[in-house]
Structure formats: structure tokens, C-alpha cells
Amino acid sequence: MPKLKCKVDQCAYNKTGLCAKNYIDVDGPEASSKKETSCKSYLFKDVETSYDYEFATMDSNPSLQTEVYCDATQCVYEKGQRCYADRIEISNVDETTAKDYKKSQKPSVTECKTFEPRD
Structure with a gap:
């Protein structure tokens, strides 16, 4: 499993840069x-x-190791809809903050900084 670093401060699953979601x-x-x-x-x-998230995950701990399913088939790290990079970073797009897209979950809110196109 890749080591996941989350830099999306406005994500409910981000706990001090680690993802509290299992995948x-x-x-x-x-x-x-x-x-x-x-x-x-x-x-x-x-x-x-x-509130809903904190209540539902009171006993879980965020982890550096997180399963990453990936549909970016043109990325060198994607194989069989899984990510095989050693490390992966998810960030806000440029200077955009997720707050600007409240609850919209538009694709432009986040991006995979680890993505590398295949040759």
C-alpha cells in the first residue's frame, strides 16, 4: 500500500495529514x-x-498506509485500478481551497500530485 499524505485541509477524513478512511x-x-x-x-x-464523521470513527486511527484505488489509467503507477507508487500526495488544486466548493465534490477541488503520465 502507498504511504498517503493528504494536504486537503478541508477534507473531513484528513487528520493531521493522514487519511482516516481505510481506502x-x-x-x-x-x-x-x-x-x-x-x-x-x-x-x-x-x-x-x-460531527457525523467523528461519531462514526471514534475508535479508528488515521494511517500513513492507505489502500488507493485508481482510475487514472494513463498514470505510470496505476495497474489494475490500484496505485503502486511508494508514496502518494493528495492536495488542493493550486491555491484553490475546498471551501470554495462547499459540498460540491467537484473534481477540480483535489488532485493527485503523484500522477505521472505514461510514455
């Missing part, structure tokens, strides 16, 4: 660049989602 889904079946990828597991952190 994430990276989207981008037509992606040819990082900006065309996204984390489908992103959940905007607001009062309602934070």
Missing part, C-alpha cells in the same frame, strides 16, 4: 496531467459532516 478512490480515467485527477473520497468538512 481512497482517485479519479481520472481520461487524465493526462495531475489537474485532471481528483480524490473521489473527498468529503467537505463542515459542522454536520465533522
Whole structure:
């Protein structure tokens, strides 16, 4: 499993840079660049989602090792819809904050910084 670093501060699953979800889904079946990828597991952190999430995961601990399912078939690290990079980083797109997209879960909110196109 890749070591996952999450830099999306507005995601409910982000706990001090680690993902508290058991797995994430990276989207981008037509992606040819990082900006065309996204984390489908992103959940905007607001009062309602934070409360529901905290209650549902009281006993779970965020982990550096997270299963990563990947639809970015043009990435060198994707094989059989799994990510095989040693490390993966999910970030906000450029300077955009997820807050601007409250609950919309638009693909442009996050991106996989680890994406590398196949030759």
C-alpha cells in the first residue's frame, strides 16, 4: 500500500495529514496531467459532516498506509485500478481551497500530485 499524505485541509477524513478512511478512490480515467485527477473520497468538512464523521470513527486511527484505488489509467503507477507508487500526495488544486466548493465534490477541488503520465 502507498504511504498517503493528504494536504486537503478541508477534507473531513484528513487528520493531521493522514487519511482516516481505510481506502481512497482517485479519479481520472481520461487524465493526462495531475489537474485532471481528483480524490473521489473527498468529503467537505463542515459542522454536520465533522460531527457525523467523528461519531462514526471514534475508535479508528488515521494511517500513513492507505489502500488507493485508481482510475487514472494513463498514470505510470496505476495497474489494475490500484496505485503502486511508494508514496502518494493528495492536495488542493493550486491555491484553490475546498471551501470554495462547499459540498460540491467537484473534481477540480483535489488532485493527485503523484500522477505521472505514461510514455
